[in-house]
Amino acid sequence: MDAFDDLMLGYALKKLTNVFEEIVEVSKSPSSDKATGVQDIKQTKTAKKLPVWLGRLRVNTPYQVTHVLIDQMHASRKLNRDLRFAAQAALLDALVEDGLAMHIASYSVLVVENRLKCFSDR
Numbered sequence: 001m002d003a004f005d006d007l008m009l010g011y012a013l014k015k016l017t018n019v020f021e022e023i024v025e026v027s028k029s030p031s032s033d034k035a036t037g038v039q040d041i042k043q044t045k046t047a048k049k050l051p052v053w054l055g056r057l058r059v060n061t062p063y064q065v066t067h068v069l070i071d072q073m074h075a076s077r078k079l080n081r082d083l084r085f086a087a088q089a090a091l092l093d094a095l096v097e098d099g100l101a102m103h104i105a106s107y108s109v110l111v112v113e114n115r116l117k118c119f120s121d122r
Contacts, residue, residue: 002064005060009068014090017072019046019053020087020094057100063110065095066102 057065067091076085095101102110 006068009060009064010072011066012053013069013072014054015049016057016091017084017088020024020091021084022046024083024087025091033038052106054098054100057095062100062102063107065100065102066092066107068103069095069101 069088072086073088073092076088092101092104096103
């Protein structure tokens with residue numbers, strides 16, 4: 001994966017995280033009718049772009065998607081952005097369900113295997 005592909009994957013995951021962050025935020029707060037109307041407009045605009053961002057993910061392997069999203073999750077945790085981290089966790093679950101990302105346990109096993117492989121190649 002070259003630098004441009006990595007950048008585009010990170011950007012697509014950022015955009016999808018923004019969508020999930022809005023969903024998590026709305027689900028946690030009591031909403032007024034006015035806020036709900038504004039939110040409906042935002043969700044309609046966002047819903048149109050979801051297939052575009054998901055399409056960007058499909059050109060990458062589930063390993064690559066998981067790897068970049070986990071890096072972004074580490075950054076959110078470091079910055080104490082709990083809402084964003086929750087949104088990223090929900091996004092990861094959704095992507096795993098759609099086959100676009102790896103389950104965290106499978107990803108962890110693969111990371112360890114890759115690290116051990118460098119020792120056996122010597």
